[in-house]
Amino acid sequence: MMKRIKKYVGKPMVFSIALLYFGIAIFVGCENDDDGPSWLENGEEFSGGAASVFDESVNAFGNPAPNLQGDRDLIFITGNSFFNVNWVTAPASTEDLDGLGPLFNARSCSSCHFKDGRGTPPISPGDPIVSILFRLSVPGVDENGGSIPVPKYGTQLSNHAILNLPEEGTVDISYQEITGQYPDGESYSLRKPIYEFKDLQYGPMPSNILVSPRVAPHMVGLGLLEAIDEETILSFEDPDDLDQDGISGKANYVWDIQKQQKSLGRFGWKANQPNVKQQTAGAFVGDIGITSSIFPEETCTPEQEVCQSGSTGGSPELTEEILDKVSFYSATLAVPKRRNWKDSMVLRGKQLFFESNCTGCHKAKITTGTDASIPEFSDQVIRPYTDLLLHDMGEELADNRPDFEANGNEWRTPPLWGIGLIQTVNGHTNLLHDGRARNFEEAILWHGGEAERSKQAYMQLNKNDREAVIKFLESL
Template identity: 40%
Template sequence: MSRSRLTGIALAFLAVSCLAVPSAEAATYGVTPSGTSALFYVDTTDWADIHYKLNDGLQQNLRMAVTGGRNQYTVTGLSNGNSIDYFFTYWDVSCACARDTAWTRYTHTGTGGGTDAGTGTPDSGTGTPDAGPPPNGDAGPVVPLFTSATALEPATVENTSTAIITRVGDRVRDRHMREDMYQAYDHYLKLYFEKRTHWIEIVDEVAKGGSVITVNLYTIYPYDSPDFRAFFRGLNTVAEYFHNADFVKVNDYKYTSSVNFNAKEGRAIRVGDRMELEIGVFLQAPVEGRFNYYSTGMLYIVGQGGIVPFEGQGGIRDSFPLPDKAWAGGRTTLHTPFSNEPDNRFLQMATNLAPVNAQPFVEGRRLHHTNFRDGTHSEPDNPIFTAHANKLGNNYVNVACISCHKQNGRGLPPTTTNTTLDNYVVKVGKVNGSTVTVDPALGFRLQPRAVSGTPEADVRIGSWTTTASGTLPGGTAYSLRKPNYSFLNVTPTNFSARITPQLVGMGLLEAVPETQIAGLADPNDANGDGISGRMQTVKDPETGVTRMGRFGWKAGTARVKHQVAEALNSDMGVTTNVFKTMDCGSSQQGCAGTSTELADSELDKMTRYIALLGVPARRDHSDATAMQGETVFTNAGCAKCHAPTLTTSQYAAMTEFRSQTIRPYTDLLLHDMGAGLADNLPEGQASGAEWRTAPLWGIGLTSGVSGGEAYLHDGRARSVTEAILWHGGEGEASKQAFVNLSAADRNALLKFVNSL
């Protein structure tokens, strides 16, 4: 029923309650104003979440409380004219599925008669990032990864009538987070995957007019008198807190503590207070390895719900929420680092990690670091994973995921020529027009190592050719180079050499709705701006349906799970239920047949680990030069492909990724980058000259994480400047704009890019 018709029927009723009309398929929902409050409701008794933004502020995603036979959530402290944009996600028992309502704007009048821009039955997503019908790709209609029928994992923030409850997963730490003299906070200690995760529950009664915040600690192994610290002080030591108390043991796996006084301010706790918290962990004896640890430092804003990314301010580096523009990965964004461990920035859990994912994350990390030949762990003093020894295929690229993805960062080319490439994937195939078939001697991947016998082939960078050099206006010298490959045993006619990319943020990119990316595409350059990005489409290896490609240099896979399974198969020769047959050419021996070596549960852990790596926060967000550079970046046309902001789907299965505003600086589309960067191997709909726009988040941390810099698909660019100067095709105009900048503007642009 339309808003106008409803108003005509029941205008007097709407003066009291802005109510939606029920239908056979949907629950009734809406909002009832009262004084300075507004009560939002969904008439269901199963779970429901509210997603809302007050006055265009930060989006809140909260579990509602069932009261009086319906889900309710009250927003308090409203003033006349305040606006709330909101939608609900709720479980519909009639279809055993989750439903979403449309985004709706409510304007508060302060007198009990607020206006509502329209409530009603759930829709297909109009007004949301998921809006519109499924897009079409070159291979036909694209099937979305997430829809209103997707089973949703539980929200980590729950609203009840007496408290807002936040739940977050965590792991143990070696030292306190501000102890930069030890450089021992971000790294992982031995046996990190055994008995050393927990989750924290913050029960905030202050948010509902109460006076107490209770913090509960849940463990997978008994702890021995853990302690709770809150409200950072930092005057005498960098690990000093105003509030220090022992947890009270409830049972072997639950411990509780409470606080009702903000000693930092010398008063009762209030809504809006910054409560930094930390836990002292002591494993109950006997236990193998070390027993005493610390937890992750977290910042909770009283009354808001959820853990927020933060930075240190002032001489004591007190914790303050980062501004929205620095939340590169939404609520997955990591806090600003204090511990002086630049190489470990891509190893961290998402800040909003759900409790259910804490242990799978560390167990997935163990698999990521496992040598599938002998079961050893890449980090010292960890036991051999005997269950996964001897799974390495006879032909392989490297023995472990971490062997290519060092510190989860960008790979670097070998420092010397004529060295076997161990962190590149070299794709091969026989090309006939736009069709690629298997190379009889190599399969679809060149695997330069063998467990036994002679490797199928070898590939090396034999030399580098300088293609251009000169001086930019302002005096900056540059030199561009490209690799020349040499092959042993078999020389493929068609190939594409690709260096390992960084891994952070992949779960968020998977959660971006296909319709949103389709809205950025302009395959025929209808607007005449010289940019004609188009969507890659791929076949889902599990279901056979057409998906939007997202991952890889040419967007050749649709899901993190598929990317992980493909790497296991083609890089290490480890089979899964996704890819049961090893990469094998028709003339090769010893690689035929099907098997499943890695169980679905183990592949799921590896997938969750990669998906849930936290995204580092933007740095220099208030620096005048960096802010100037952001404007220059946009004016040069860079943002036409490196789209600054995307919004993830409200239907994303994992709660960490649901309805997040992220800043990856990519449109996930294919763009023709010119002959200079082209290879001679098409992939799906991508020609040799087309490449997916690489995300820029974390790019300024490359040197610290990887120990050097290498950009573009084959690592040829040794700096951001070189990477820009290699842009051709659709990137030519932006490259020329960069070249023609004044030295000051060019340096500002580079400072901005390196702040991401």
């Protein structure tokens, strides 16, 4: 229940070793004598540039970026303690840590992002909902272009509440198996989620409700993504598909509360947050019920009178210092170095990944800007495998819920760095925005829309080549 502070021993040595390996890597040959150009790139194992770490353990997502200067690693440690601590109902003796709820989904950030990793949906109907949430709205947009809250329930279903207050309700998740077959005759099965609202305490949902299930993603490299110049991201756009590769991509523009203007969206499943700090503050109020300077109002709707009269932990409940430290912690989580990047099967999979134009959305290599808010992240060559843009992923993955300029078919390209360690850190391989894919193969097969051509290219591969693509993804 109390603070859990990680100890980081020998961090300068780890970074020195990383630089040593990087120095060695630049002398690796880029060509094969017999086969022409090699798919092995100099330094490609350092997915986060100088912010990469060598860690293949269960704690692989929880390291500070090794290039943090001065005492900033101490800020990281303090932010980590607040990220992991359970918040309590106000009033409490621990004034900095009270204010939970009145409605909430989790008591701590790490409840959803266990070990800074990825969440998963329940396996069977009736299982507790821990690390998946449900965004709600009705058709239309508010004055800033955002979603319209659902009467009585707001913009997110809360399945927990403080003592003597009813939670909003819960959701049962079941699955329909969908079978298919590759051209070579091998069969596969996908699972399609079906959601049912249950135990609603404030009346039935409206008939025109829009629902978007969203699993908590793993958190590495957020500050590096924020350090990418806006011009670089916009250069990836091709809204009219002028190159005729079937991939367009567009930026989301969302409301930046601190700037009081529309800004480029980078974070969240639909790129609906402009920066790490607003993303963090949004999670505090939406998931834990903790208000801040950015989101000073509780999530209680006008119809929830008992909720509105609930106790609070101050106005706002989250101090600016704690918000800044948790935001810094979230932004400076290091990216794990790749494993087996020189393996011949992995390199074959990489070749097929590129040749299938998966990199049309999952951009392999980007250089961050020179004016990053975290100076250590400036001018870094990173390999996040994302363009941070919105793409139409087809009807099968659609949630039909707009989010600023993202329509109901569009999702932000999720970064792939670290994805091969989710099994180690979190004990599962459930992927996509709602966790429906049970492994990499199923995630690929759910792709549609702008990714249809790439999916079809994957399906046309023989079994050995399909396995090579998976091996490549596991190395990231």
